Amino acid sequence: MTYCVGLKLNAGLVLLSDTRTNAGLDNIACYRKMFFFENPAERVIAIMTAGSLSVTQTTLARLDEAIENELADETTSILKAPTMLQVATIIGDTLSRTRREIADQCRDLRQQASASMIVAGQRAGGDMRMFLIYPEGNFIEATEDTPFLQIGEHKYGKPILDRVVTPATSLADAQKAVLLSMDSTLRSNLSVGMPLDLAVIEKDACAVSARRRILEGDSDFMDMSAAWSAALRDSFVKVSI
Amino acid sequence: MTYCVGLKLNAGLVLLSDTRTNAGLDNIACYRKMFFFENPAERVIAIMTAGSLSVTQTTLARLDEAIENELADETTSILKAPTMLQVATIIGDTLSRTRREIADQCRDLRQQASASMIVAGQRAGGDMRMFLIYPEGNFIEATEDTPFLQIGEHKYGKPILDRVVTPATSLADAQKAVLLSMDSTLRSNLSVGMPLDLAVIEKDACAVSARRRILEGDSDFMDMSAAWSAALRDSFVKVSI
Numbered sequence: 504m505t506y507c508v509g510l511k512l513n514a515g516l517v518l519l520s521d522t523r524t525n526a527g528l529d530n531i532a533c534y535r536k537m538f539f540f541e542n543p544a545e546r547v548i549a550i551m552t553a554g555s556l557s558v559t560q561t562t563l564a565r566l567d568e569a570i571e572n573e574l575a576d577e578t579t580s581i582l583k584a585p586t587m588l589q590v591a592t593i594i595g596d597t598l599s600r601t602r603r604e605i606a607d608q609c610r611d612l613r614q615q616a617s618a619s620m621i622v623a624g625q626r627a628g629g630d631m632r633m634f635l636i637y638p639e640g641n642f643i644e645a646t647e648d649t650p651f652l653q654i655g656e657h658k659y660g661k662p663i664l665d666r667v668v669t670p671a672t673s674l675a676d677a678q679k680a681v682l683l684s685m686d687s688t689l690r691s692n693l694s695v696g697m698p699l700d701l702a703v704i705e706k707d708a709c710a711v712s713a714r715r716r717i718l719e720g721d722s723d724f725m726d727m728s729a730a731w732s733a734a735l736r737d738s739f740v741k742v743s744i
Numbered sequence: 745m746t747y748c749v750g751l752k753l754n755a756g757l758v759l760l761s762d763t764r765t766n767a768g769l770d771n772i773a774c775y776r777k778m779f780f781f782e783n784p785a786e787r788v789i790a791i792m793t794a795g796s797l798s799v800t801q802t803t804l805a806r807l808d809e810a811i812e813n814e815l816a817d818e819t820t821s822i823l824k825a826p827t828m829l830q831v832a833t834i835i836g837d838t839l840s841r842t843r844r845e846i847a848d849q850c851r852d853l854r855q856q857a858s859a860s861m862i863v864a865g866q867r868a869g870g871d872m873r874m875f876l877i878y879p880e881g882n883f884i885e886a887t888e889d890t891p892f893l894q895i896g897e898h899k900y901g902k903p904i905l906d907r908v909v910t911p912a913t914s915l916a917d918a919q920k921a922v923l924l925s926m927d928s929t930l931r932s933n934l935s936v937g938m939p940l941d942l943a944v945i946e947k948d949a950c951a952v953s954a955r956r957r958i959l960e961g962d963s964d965f966m967d968m969s970a971a972w973s974a975a976l977r978d979s980f981v982k983v984s985i
Binding site: 656658659661662663665666667676678679680682683687690691692723724727730731732734735736737738739741742743744 | 897899900902903904906907908917919920921923924928931932933964965968971972973975976977978979980982983984985
C-alpha cells in the first residue's frame with residue numbers, strides 16, 4: 504500500500520508521500536510516489552500516486568509523452584492546459600484509460616489493477632487547487648471545510664489531521680501535521696515505509712518552494728517521532744475518565 | 745460498520761464496543777454488540793460482534809439455544825465446554841456454519857454476509873484468554889506481545905493502543921486507552937457511533953466485574969474527549985521538526 508497526504512492551506516500546499524511498494528509481503532521495493540511538472544513562475548503541478556505501480560508509471564509516462572509531443576495542445580498537455588481543472592481532467596482521463604487497459608490485461612489472473620492520485624498545483628493568475636482523482640477518472644477537490652486529501656492507508660493518520668488542520672494552519676505547522684500523520688501510519692502499518700518525500704508549494708510561487716527526502720533514521724524525524732510519543736504518553740497520564 | 749476492542753492484561757480483561765448498525769447510509773440503528781455468558785465464580789465469557797447483523801444475531805441465538813438444550817454437552821454448550829479454547833471452537837464453528845448458510849441465501853443478491861467476533865473470558869482454574877474469531881471459524885489469540893484485539897473499523901484507533909498498552913497496563917489506564925481509541929474512531933468514521941458498552945472482567949473473578957453503558961452526551965466521556973483533544977493540540981504545539 505501507500506500513504507500520501509496533501510493539505511491545501513491559505514499559505515500554500517504541503518504534500519507528503521511514502522515510498523514503499525509491494526507485490527505481496529515478500530516483494531518490497533522503494534519507488535517515488537511524488538512527481539512535479541513545473542514551468543517555474545508560470546505553473547507548478549504536483550502528482551502523488553497510490554495503487555498499482557504499472558498503472559501509475561504508465562499514466563505518468565503518458566502524461567510526459569503528451570507534454571513532449573510536438574503536436575501537444577491545451578487538451579493533451581498538462582503544461583499547456585489553461586486551468587488546473589483542465590489539468591485534473593487530462594490526468595483523470597489518462598489514468599482511467601490506462602487503468603482500464605491494464606485491468607483488461609490482468610483479467611485472466613483475477614488481479615486487481617487500480618490506482619488513484621492527488622493532483623495539486625497553481626497556474627499564474629489562477630487559484631491553488633488540489634484534487635483527488637479516482638481510478639475511474641472522476642475527481643473531488645479540497646475545500647475550506649476539508650482542506651486535506653489522502654490516498655492509500657488513510658485511516659491511521661486521519662485523527663491527527665481532523666484535530667489540528669484548518670485552512671489557517673501555517674506551512675510550518677502543516678509540515679509537522681503531515682509528518683505526525685505519517686508517523687502514526689508507519690508505526691501501525693507495515694505496507695507504508697520510509698523514506699518519505701515532503702514538499703511545500705507556497706501560494707502564488709507557481710514553483711516548488713521546498714522539497715526534502717527524509718531517509719530512514721533521519722535524526723530530525725526520529726526526534727519528532729520520539730517527542731510526539733512522549734507527549735502522547737504524558738497526555739494519556741494527564742487525561743482522566 | 746463497528747468498532748470493538750478487547751485488551752487482555754495481567755490484571756484482567758477490558759472490552760469496549762460501539763452500537764451503530766447500518767444497512768447503507770440511510771438505515772441506521774442501534775444494536776448492542778457485547779454479550780455475556782456467565783456462571784458467576786465458575787466462568788465468564790464475553791462476546792463482541794462485528795459484521796452482518798443477521799449473521800451475528802443468528803449465531804448468538806444458536807449459542808443460546810445450545811446452552812438451553814437439555815441434551816447439551818461439553819461439545820455444544822459454551823457454558824459446559826471444559827476450556828476457553830473449546831469455547832472458542834464452538835463459537836467459531838457456529839459462526840462459520842451460520843455465515844455460510846446466510847451467504848448462500850444472499851448469493852443471488854450478490855450481497856456479502858460476513859461477521860467476526862472477539863471472545864474473551866476465563867474458567868475457574870484456567871487462564872484468562874481472548875480470541876478473535878474470523879468469519880471462517882478459525883481464530884487467533886491475544887498474547888503478551890499483542891495484548892489487544894480489534895474488529896470492525898480498527899485503523900483509526902490503533903495508533904494510541906500501539907503506543908500505550910502493554911500487559912502491565914492497569915485496568916483504570918486500560919479503560920482510558922480503549923475509550924480514547926474509540927474517541928478517535930468516532931471522530932473520523934460515521935459508521936461507528938454512540939452509545940458505547942464498556943466492561944471489565946478482573947483476573948480470577950470469573951464474573952463481569954463492572955459494566956457501563958456510555959450514552960451520547962455522557963459528561964465524563966465528553967470531558968475526557970475534550971481534554972484529550974486539548975492535550976493533543978498542546979503536544980502538537982510543543983513538538984518541533
